[in-house]
Amino acid sequence: MSKLRIIVAGAGGRMGAANLRAVATHPDLELVGALDRPGSSALGKDAGTLAGAEPLGVTISDALLPAVMKGAHAIIDFSAPAASVALAQTAANLGLVHIIGTTGCSEADDAAIAEAGRNGARIVKSGNFSPGMVALAVLVEKAAAALADYDVEILEMHHNLKVDAPSGTALLLGEAAARGRDISLKDNSVRSRDGHTGARQAGTIGFATLRGGNVIGDHSVILAGPSERIELTHRAQDRTIYANGATRAALWAANQPAGLYSMADVLGLND
Ligand SMILES: NC(=O)C1=CN([C@@H]2O[C@H](COP(=O)(O)OP(=O)(O)OC[C@H]3O[C@@H](n4cnc5c(N)ncnc54)[C@H](OP(=O)(O)O)[C@@H]3O)[C@@H](O)[C@H]2O)C=CC1
Numbered sequence: 050m051s052k053l054r055i056i057v058a059g060a061g062g063r064m065g066a067a068n069l070r071a072v073a074t075h076p077d078l079e080l081v082g083a084l085d086r087p088g089s090s091a092l093g094k095d096a097g098t099l100a101g102a103e104p105l106g107v108t109i110s111d112a113l114l115p116a117v118m119k120g121a122h123a124i125i126d127f128s129a130p131a132a133s134v135a136l137a138q139t140a141a142n143l144g145l146v147h148i149i150g151t152t153g154c155s156e157a158d159d160a161a162i163a164e165a166g167r168n169g170a171r172i173v174k175s176g177n178f179s180p181g182m183v184a185l186a187v188l189v190e191k192a193a194a195a196l197a198d199y200d201v202e203i204l205e206m207h208h209n210l211k212v213d214a215p216s217g218t219a220l221l222l223g224e225a226a227a228r229g230r231d232i233s234l235k236d237n238s239v240r241s242r243d244g245h246t247g248a249r250q251a252g253t254i255g256f257a258t259l260r261g262g263n264v265i266g267d268h269s270v271i272l273a274g275p276s277e278r279i280e281l282t283h284r285a286q287d288r289t290i291y292a293n294g295a296t297r298a299a300l301w302a303a304n305q306p307a308g309l310y311s312m313a314d315v316l317g318l319n320d
């Protein structure tokens with residue numbers, strides 16, 4: 050089998066480094082491009098050196114076309130919402146696989162990404178690419194359904210450089226709880242509390258956000274009922290889990306028709 054040729058977007062970032070290492074060490078993948086934003090201090094550097102590994106002979110660039118010309122099949126993209134929307138449109142035009150880990154997308158961004166999936170891109174988008182988190186979401190959906198009158202609260206903590214809140218994973222877990230209750234998350238979520246809030250409204254799904262230090266990603270879903278509390282928790286210890294999930298998704302999506310997929314699809318949970 051010939052190797053799947055990959056472009057890593059957001060290459061100069063924390064996840065960029067993890068993705069570059071995951072691609073470089075995977076026997077079925079070949080790195081053909083590494084992108085960062087115009088003006089980034091990463092431009093012109095060797096992708097491997099920047100990721101703390103051996104030089105890879107691929108220079109970080111802000112131009113997609115030269116990498117596409119090397120026969121790229123897939124983009125692994127953990128960057129920023131505007132960049133991910135633009136890349137999804139390019140992936141649609143070229144029929145590429147596009148793995149999107151970027152969080153903090155607006156409704157309009159998500160609609161544009163879904164449109165790209167309808168127009169030829171093979172997209173896997175997830176707020177969390179760890180298989181453990183996909184399993185946790187299954188448990189949350191079941192627990193929220195079984196304990197239909199318990200209060201659901203979602204707590205997340207991340208490093209002090211994270212720019213979006215609640216995290217993409219917290220929202221993914223909120224969607225799982227809402228599915229379990231057959232309600233819309235958008236219409237039933239409480240994203241923050243401050244001041245005289247009044248008593249908790251039954252049936253809502255609450256979110257709380259903590260930021261500090263270098264926490265990679267902690268998430269807890271708490272189901273609070275009369276005289277008991279169930280806490281379902283995931284703690285990430287290394288960004289490798291996300292990068293390995295992303296490479297797995299790229300290899301899976303290469304054999305799928307155009308569309309917008311989730312990590313649950315990749316793991317066969319929706320078959
Ligand atoms: N789904 C998942 O499993 C995970 C998702 N994430 C998400 O991935 C994203 C990146 O996280 P992280 O690596 O920690 O963040 P970083 O800020 O470290 O990295 C983001 C990178 O993207 C670059 N970038 C910004 N705009 C563009 C652009 N237009 N084109 C190309 N590159 C661009 C940034 O450049 P510069 O710094 O110069 O602005 C930076 O190098 C976040 O949304 C985060 O929430 C993170 C971990 C796991």
Ligand SMILES: O=C(O)C1=N[C@H](C(=O)O)C[C@H](O)C1
Pocket residue numbers: 152176177207211215216217218219265266267
């Ligand atoms: O920004 C991060 O770091 C992370 N972002 C994702 C999110 O928003 O949930 C995934 C992970 O928690 C790390």
